[in-house]
Amino acid sequence: MSDSRVPRRRRFLVCEPRHFAVQYAINPWMHPDVRVDVDLAQEQWQSLISTYRSHGHTVDTVEPVPGLPDMVFAANSAVVVDGRVFGSLFHAPERRAESTHYDMWFKTAGYDVHRPYSVCEGEGDLVWTGRYVLAGTGFRTTREAHREVQEFFGHPVISLTLVDPYFYHLDTALFVLDDANLVYYPEAFSPGSREVLARLYPDAVLATRDDAMAFGLNSVSDGRHVFIAPQAEALAARLDDHGYAPVPVDLSEFQKAGGGIKCCTQEIRS
Numbered sequence: 001m002s003d004s005r006v007p008r009r010r011r012f013l014v015c016e017p018r019h020f021a022v023q024y025a026i027n028p029w030m031h032p033d034v035r036v037d038v039d040l041a042q043e044q045w046q047s048l049i050s051t052y053r054s055h056g057h058t059v060d061t062v063e064p065v066p067g068l069p070d071m072v073f074a075a076n077s078a079v080v081v082d083g084r085v086f087g088s089l090f091h092a093p094e095r096r097a098e099s100t101h102y103d104m105w106f107k108t109a110g111y112d113v114h115r116p117y118s119v120c121e122g123e124g125d126l127v128w129t130g131r132y133v134l135a136g137t138g139f140r141t142t143r144e145a146h147r148e149v150q151e152f153f154g155h156p157v158i159s160l161t162l163v164d165p166y167f168y169h170l171d172t173a174l175f176v177l178d179d180a181n182l183v184y185y186p187e188a189f190s191p192g193s194r195e196v197l198a199r200l201y202p203d204a205v206l207a208t209r210d211d212a213m214a215f216g217l218n219s220v221s222d223g224r225h226v227f228i229a230p231q232a233e234a235l236a237a238r239l240d241d242h243g244y245a246p247v248p249v250d251l252s253e254f255q256k257a258g259g260g261i262k263c264c265t266q267e268i269r270s
Contacts, residue, residue, distance in 0.1 A: 004064050004243055005178070005223060005224035005243050005244055005245070006223055006224060007055070007056070007222040007223050007225055008037040008221070008222055008223045009056050009058070009169045009223055010052075010058070010093040010267055011057070011058040011059075011060065011267070011268040011269075011270065012057060012058065012059050012060070012266065012267055012268070013059075013060050013061070013062060013074050013077075013105070013165060013265075013266040013267075013268055014045075014049060014059055014060070014061055014062070014072075014074050014264060014265060014266070015049075015061065015062045015063075015064050015071050015072050015073075015074050015094050015264075016042070016061060016064050016072070017041045017043065017045050017064070017072040017254075018042075018064045018226070019035060019065070019067070019068065019069055019071070020038060020041050020069050020072050020185070020254075020257070021036050021038070021067050021069040021255060023069050023094075024092075024094050031197075031206055031256070032133060033153075036253060036256055036257075037133060037253055039258060040253050041072075041253040041254065044146055044250055044252070044253055045072070045076060045115045045249050045250075045251070045254075045264065046262060047249060047250070048169075048227070048249050048251060049229060050267075051249050052227070052265075055225055055247070055267050058112075059224065060109075060268070061099060062074065062101065063113065064103075065097075065098075065101055066099050066167075067097075068095075068097060068101070069257075070257060070259075071098050071101065071257060072099065072254070072259070072264055073124075073259045073263040074102070074253075074259075074263075074265060074266040075122060075123040075124055075126040075171060075262055075264070075266050076088060076095070076098075076121045076122045076123065076169075076263070076265050077098060077099065077101075077102035077266055078102060078106065078113070078122045078266060079122050079123050079128065079133075079149070080111075080128040080266070080267065080268050080269050080270075081119060081128050081133075081153050081155065081269050081270070082153075082269065083111065083270045084111075084112070084114070084153060085106045085111045085113045085114065085176070085248055086113075086116065086120070086121045086122075086126070086148075086149055086152050086153070087099055087102070087103050087106075087113045087114060087116060087120075087122075088102070088116065088120055088121055089113050089116045089117075089118065089119050089122065089145075090114070090119070090121060090140075091119045091139075091140045091141075092099050092129055095189050101113075101206050106116060106245065110143075112149065113161075114152050114228060116145055116148055117147055118141075118142045118144035118145040119140065119142045119145060120141045120142070120148070121140045121169065122142050122229075122266070123171060123266060123267070124136075124140065124141070124170065124171050124263070125137065125140055125141035125169055125170045125171070125263070126141070126149060126170070126171035127170055127171065127174060127175070127176060128176070128269065129179070130176075130179035131155075131156075131160055131178055131183070132151065132155050132156040132160070133150070133152060133155055133156070133157045134147055134158050134160055134170065134174065135149060135157050135158065135159050135160065135170070136160050136161075136162050136170025136171075136174075137159060137160070137161055137162065138161045138162035138163060138168075139165065139168040139169070140164055140168060140169060143159060143161070145157050146269075147214035148180060149198070158196065158200070159193075160174075160188060160189055160190075160193040160196065160197070161190040161192070162188055162189060162193075163188065163190050164187065164188050164234035165187065166212075166213065166259070167185065167212060167217075167252065168249075169186040169263075171217070171218055171262045171263065172188075172212065172215070172218050172258075173185050173188035173189065173212060173217050174188075174197075175216060175217055175218070175220070176217045176222065176260060177205070177226070177239075177242075177244060178221065178223040179222070181201060181203060181205070182201055182204055182205075183203060183204065183206075183207055183219070183235070183239070184201075184204060184206065184207065185206075185208070185209065185211065185212040185217055185268045186198055186206060186215065187205040187209065188212065188239065191227075197242070199208070200220055203205070204234035205235075205238055205242055207238075208235075209230050209233065210234065211216055211234060211235040214229055214231035214232040214233025214235075215229045215231070215251075215260035215261070216229055216231070216234065216235040216236070217230055217235075217260075218259070218260030218261055218262040218263055219232075219260075219261055219262060220261055220262050220265050220267075221244065224245055225244070225245050225246075225247045225248050226239050226244050226246050226247065227249050228244065228246050228247065228248060228261065229247070229248070229249070229251065229252075229260055229261065229263050230250050231250075231251070231252070236248065250260055251264065
Protein backbone atom coordinates (compact mmCIF):
# COMPACT_ATOMS: atom_id res chain seq x y z
CA MET A 1 0.00 0.00 0.00
CA SER A 2 2.91 2.38 0.70
CA ASP A 3 3.68 2.33 -3.04
CA SER A 4 0.68 4.65 -3.51
CA ARG A 5 2.32 7.36 -1.37
CA VAL A 6 4.52 9.75 -3.31
CA PRO A 7 7.66 11.17 -1.67
CA ARG A 8 8.66 14.76 -2.38
CA ARG A 9 12.28 15.83 -2.27
CA ARG A 10 13.02 18.19 0.58
CA ARG A 11 15.79 20.59 1.49
CA PHE A 12 16.90 20.49 5.11
CA LEU A 13 19.16 22.69 7.23
CA VAL A 14 20.98 21.01 10.11
CA CYS A 15 23.74 21.73 12.62
CA GLU A 16 26.39 19.23 13.68
CA PRO A 17 26.25 18.39 17.45
CA ARG A 18 29.92 19.17 17.95
CA HIS A 19 29.17 21.12 21.14
CA PHE A 20 26.03 19.26 22.19
CA ALA A 21 25.55 18.86 25.96
CA VAL A 22 22.91 19.23 28.65
CA GLN A 23 24.25 22.22 30.58
CA TYR A 24 20.96 23.64 31.87
CA ALA A 25 17.33 22.55 32.32
CA ILE A 26 14.67 24.38 30.29
CA ASN A 27 12.27 21.47 29.81
CA PRO A 28 11.29 18.36 31.81
CA TRP A 29 13.61 16.11 29.78
CA MET A 30 16.79 18.00 30.66
CA HIS A 31 18.88 16.99 33.68
CA PRO A 32 22.35 18.58 33.75
CA ASP A 33 23.66 15.74 35.94
CA VAL A 34 23.03 13.26 33.09
CA ARG A 35 26.13 12.84 30.95
CA VAL A 36 25.81 13.15 27.18
CA ASP A 37 27.87 10.76 25.05
CA VAL A 38 29.05 13.25 22.42
CA ASP A 39 30.61 10.55 20.22
CA LEU A 40 27.34 8.59 20.16
CA ALA A 41 25.40 11.80 19.48
CA GLN A 42 27.69 12.49 16.51
CA GLU A 43 27.17 8.94 15.18
CA GLN A 44 23.40 9.16 15.53
CA TRP A 45 23.27 12.59 13.89
CA GLN A 46 25.48 11.44 10.99
CA SER A 47 23.16 8.48 10.51
CA LEU A 48 20.19 10.85 10.22
CA ILE A 49 21.97 12.97 7.61
CA SER A 50 23.04 9.89 5.63
CA THR A 51 19.47 8.56 5.75
CA TYR A 52 18.05 11.83 4.44
CA ARG A 53 20.54 11.90 1.57
CA SER A 54 19.99 8.25 0.69
CA HIS A 55 16.28 9.07 0.29
CA GLY A 56 17.04 11.87 -2.16
CA HIS A 57 16.87 14.88 0.13
CA THR A 58 19.26 17.84 0.10
CA VAL A 59 21.00 18.69 3.37
CA ASP A 60 22.72 21.99 4.15
CA THR A 61 24.67 22.60 7.35
CA VAL A 62 25.21 25.62 9.56
CA GLU A 63 28.47 25.80 11.53
CA PRO A 64 28.04 24.95 15.24
CA VAL A 65 29.18 27.53 17.79
CA PRO A 66 30.94 26.75 21.09
CA GLY A 67 28.80 27.56 24.12
CA LEU A 68 25.52 26.92 22.29
CA PRO A 69 24.83 23.23 23.06
CA ASP A 70 21.25 23.32 21.74
CA MET A 71 22.18 24.78 18.36
CA VAL A 72 21.90 21.23 16.97
CA PHE A 73 18.11 21.69 17.22
CA ALA A 74 17.90 23.54 13.92
CA ALA A 75 14.10 23.40 13.68
CA ASN A 76 13.74 26.00 16.43
CA SER A 77 15.71 28.63 14.51
CA ALA A 78 13.10 29.69 11.93
CA VAL A 79 10.18 28.69 9.76
CA VAL A 80 10.55 29.01 5.98
CA VAL A 81 7.54 29.13 3.64
CA ASP A 82 7.72 30.11 -0.05
CA GLY A 83 11.32 31.21 0.39
CA ARG A 84 10.42 33.66 3.17
CA VAL A 85 12.21 33.27 6.50
CA PHE A 86 10.57 34.07 9.83
CA GLY A 87 13.34 33.91 12.44
CA SER A 88 13.32 33.06 16.12
CA LEU A 89 13.32 34.77 19.50
CA PHE A 90 13.87 32.10 22.12
CA HIS A 91 12.03 31.97 25.41
CA ALA A 92 15.15 30.82 27.30
CA PRO A 93 18.00 33.36 27.51
CA GLU A 94 20.45 30.45 27.18
CA ARG A 95 19.35 29.90 23.57
CA ARG A 96 18.86 33.44 22.29
CA ALA A 97 22.31 33.75 20.72
CA GLU A 98 21.48 30.85 18.36
CA SER A 99 19.19 33.10 16.32
CA THR A 100 22.03 35.36 15.21
CA HIS A 101 24.01 32.48 13.70
CA TYR A 102 21.04 31.01 11.87
CA ASP A 103 19.97 34.44 10.60
CA MET A 104 23.48 34.93 9.24
CA TRP A 105 23.34 31.58 7.43
CA PHE A 106 20.06 32.50 5.75
CA LYS A 107 21.27 36.00 4.82
CA THR A 108 24.48 34.59 3.36
CA ALA A 109 22.36 32.15 1.34
CA GLY A 110 20.43 35.10 -0.11
CA TYR A 111 17.32 35.18 2.07
CA ASP A 112 15.79 38.09 3.91
CA VAL A 113 15.04 37.24 7.53
CA HIS A 114 12.19 38.67 9.57
CA ARG A 115 13.14 39.15 13.20
CA PRO A 116 10.14 38.45 15.47
CA TYR A 117 9.09 40.92 18.14
CA SER A 118 7.47 38.24 20.29
CA VAL A 119 8.86 34.97 21.64
CA CYS A 120 8.78 32.50 18.77
CA GLU A 121 10.66 29.22 18.42
CA GLY A 122 10.50 28.47 14.70
CA GLU A 123 9.35 25.08 13.51
CA GLY A 124 9.28 23.95 17.11
CA ASP A 125 5.87 25.62 17.33
CA LEU A 126 5.03 26.57 13.73
CA VAL A 127 4.03 23.69 11.47
CA TRP A 128 3.36 24.37 7.78
CA THR A 129 0.65 22.08 6.42
CA GLY A 130 0.66 23.18 2.79
CA ARG A 131 -2.46 25.28 3.34
CA TYR A 132 -1.95 27.09 6.64
CA VAL A 133 0.28 27.25 9.68
CA LEU A 134 -0.60 25.27 12.78
CA ALA A 135 0.87 27.26 15.66
CA GLY A 136 1.53 26.00 19.17
CA THR A 137 1.43 28.07 22.33
CA GLY A 138 1.31 27.44 26.06
CA PHE A 139 4.98 26.96 26.93
CA ARG A 140 7.22 28.76 24.43
CA THR A 141 5.87 30.63 21.40
CA THR A 142 3.33 33.34 22.27
CA ARG A 143 -0.06 34.07 20.70
CA GLU A 144 1.30 37.49 19.74
CA ALA A 145 3.87 35.69 17.60
CA HIS A 146 1.06 33.77 15.89
CA ARG A 147 -0.44 37.07 14.75
CA GLU A 148 2.97 38.24 13.59
CA VAL A 149 3.45 35.03 11.57
CA GLN A 150 0.09 35.48 9.83
CA GLU A 151 0.89 39.08 8.91
CA PHE A 152 4.31 38.05 7.58
CA PHE A 153 3.34 35.03 5.48
CA GLY A 154 -0.21 36.01 4.56
CA HIS A 155 -1.33 32.45 5.25
CA PRO A 156 -3.97 31.56 7.87
CA VAL A 157 -2.52 30.68 11.26
CA ILE A 158 -4.46 28.32 13.52
CA SER A 159 -3.51 28.56 17.20
CA LEU A 160 -3.34 25.36 19.25
CA THR A 161 -2.79 25.32 23.01
CA LEU A 162 -0.36 22.79 24.47
CA VAL A 163 -1.07 21.67 28.04
CA ASP A 164 1.49 18.97 28.93
CA PRO A 165 4.98 20.26 29.86
CA TYR A 166 6.59 17.12 28.39
CA PHE A 167 5.28 18.27 25.01
CA TYR A 168 6.36 21.87 25.26
CA HIS A 169 6.75 22.39 21.51
CA LEU A 170 4.13 21.60 18.88
CA ASP A 171 6.63 19.40 17.03
CA THR A 172 6.76 17.01 20.00
CA ALA A 173 2.97 16.46 19.79
CA LEU A 174 2.17 16.65 16.06
CA PHE A 175 3.73 16.22 12.64
CA VAL A 176 2.52 16.52 9.04
CA LEU A 177 2.45 13.39 6.90
CA ASP A 178 1.57 15.07 3.58
CA ASP A 179 -0.63 17.86 2.24
CA ALA A 180 -3.75 16.01 3.36
CA ASN A 181 -3.04 14.46 6.74
CA LEU A 182 -1.08 14.49 9.96
CA VAL A 183 -0.35 12.61 13.19
CA TYR A 184 -0.96 13.99 16.69
CA TYR A 185 -1.24 13.05 20.35
CA PRO A 186 -4.64 14.43 21.45
CA GLU A 187 -3.95 14.71 25.19
CA ALA A 188 -1.07 17.13 24.56
CA PHE A 189 -3.69 19.73 23.60
CA SER A 190 -6.42 21.70 25.35
CA PRO A 191 -10.00 20.43 24.79
CA GLY A 192 -10.79 23.21 22.31
CA SER A 193 -7.60 22.58 20.36
CA ARG A 194 -8.42 18.86 20.18
CA GLU A 195 -11.79 19.78 18.67
CA VAL A 196 -10.11 22.03 16.10
CA LEU A 197 -7.72 19.25 15.06
CA ALA A 198 -10.55 16.72 14.85
CA ARG A 199 -12.51 19.05 12.55
CA LEU A 200 -9.54 19.86 10.34
CA TYR A 201 -8.18 16.31 10.19
CA PRO A 202 -10.96 13.76 10.78
CA ASP A 203 -8.77 11.00 9.33
CA ALA A 204 -5.62 11.89 11.29
CA VAL A 205 -3.44 9.15 12.71
CA LEU A 206 -3.79 9.40 16.50
CA ALA A 207 -0.82 8.66 18.72
CA THR A 208 -0.69 7.40 22.31
CA ARG A 209 1.25 8.83 25.22
CA ASP A 210 3.77 6.01 24.82
CA ASP A 211 4.29 7.04 21.18
CA ALA A 212 4.77 10.64 22.24
CA MET A 213 7.12 9.87 25.15
CA ALA A 214 9.26 7.86 22.69
CA PHE A 215 9.54 11.03 20.52
CA GLY A 216 7.45 9.35 17.83
CA LEU A 217 5.72 12.69 17.15
CA ASN A 218 9.05 14.42 16.56
CA SER A 219 9.20 12.81 13.11
CA VAL A 220 9.81 14.04 9.57
CA SER A 221 7.76 12.84 6.58
CA ASP A 222 8.48 13.35 2.88
CA GLY A 223 4.99 12.20 1.95
CA ARG A 224 5.89 8.52 1.85
CA HIS A 225 8.87 7.87 4.11
CA VAL A 226 8.48 8.78 7.77
CA PHE A 227 11.79 9.22 9.58
CA ILE A 228 10.83 8.12 13.08
CA ALA A 229 12.34 7.11 16.43
CA PRO A 230 12.70 3.29 16.50
CA GLN A 231 11.32 3.29 20.06
CA ALA A 232 7.89 4.35 18.69
CA GLU A 233 7.15 0.86 17.38
CA ALA A 234 3.36 0.99 17.76
CA LEU A 235 3.09 4.29 15.91
CA ALA A 236 5.38 3.03 13.13
CA ALA A 237 3.09 0.02 12.70
CA ARG A 238 0.05 2.30 12.51
CA LEU A 239 1.74 4.44 9.86
CA ASP A 240 2.57 1.34 7.86
CA ASP A 241 -1.10 0.36 8.02
CA HIS A 242 -1.96 3.79 6.58
CA GLY A 243 0.36 3.30 3.62
CA TYR A 244 3.46 5.18 4.82
CA ALA A 245 6.95 3.69 5.01
CA PRO A 246 8.53 4.15 8.45
CA VAL A 247 12.30 4.70 8.40
CA PRO A 248 13.68 4.23 11.94
CA VAL A 249 16.53 6.55 12.93
CA ASP A 250 17.77 6.41 16.52
CA LEU A 251 18.48 9.81 18.08
CA SER A 252 18.15 8.60 21.67
CA GLU A 253 21.10 10.67 22.88
CA PHE A 254 19.27 13.87 21.93
CA GLN A 255 16.22 12.90 23.96
CA LYS A 256 18.30 13.79 27.03
CA ALA A 257 17.79 17.41 25.92
CA GLY A 258 14.15 16.95 24.89
CA GLY A 259 14.85 16.68 21.17
CA GLY A 260 14.58 14.21 18.32
CA ILE A 261 14.55 13.89 14.55
CA LYS A 262 12.39 16.91 13.76
CA CYS A 263 14.13 19.11 16.34
CA CYS A 264 17.37 18.51 14.44
CA THR A 265 15.78 19.30 11.06
CA GLN A 266 14.80 22.69 9.65
CA GLU A 267 12.99 22.50 6.30
CA ILE A 268 13.78 25.15 3.71
CA ARG A 269 10.70 25.58 1.53
CA SER A 270 11.94 27.75 -1.33
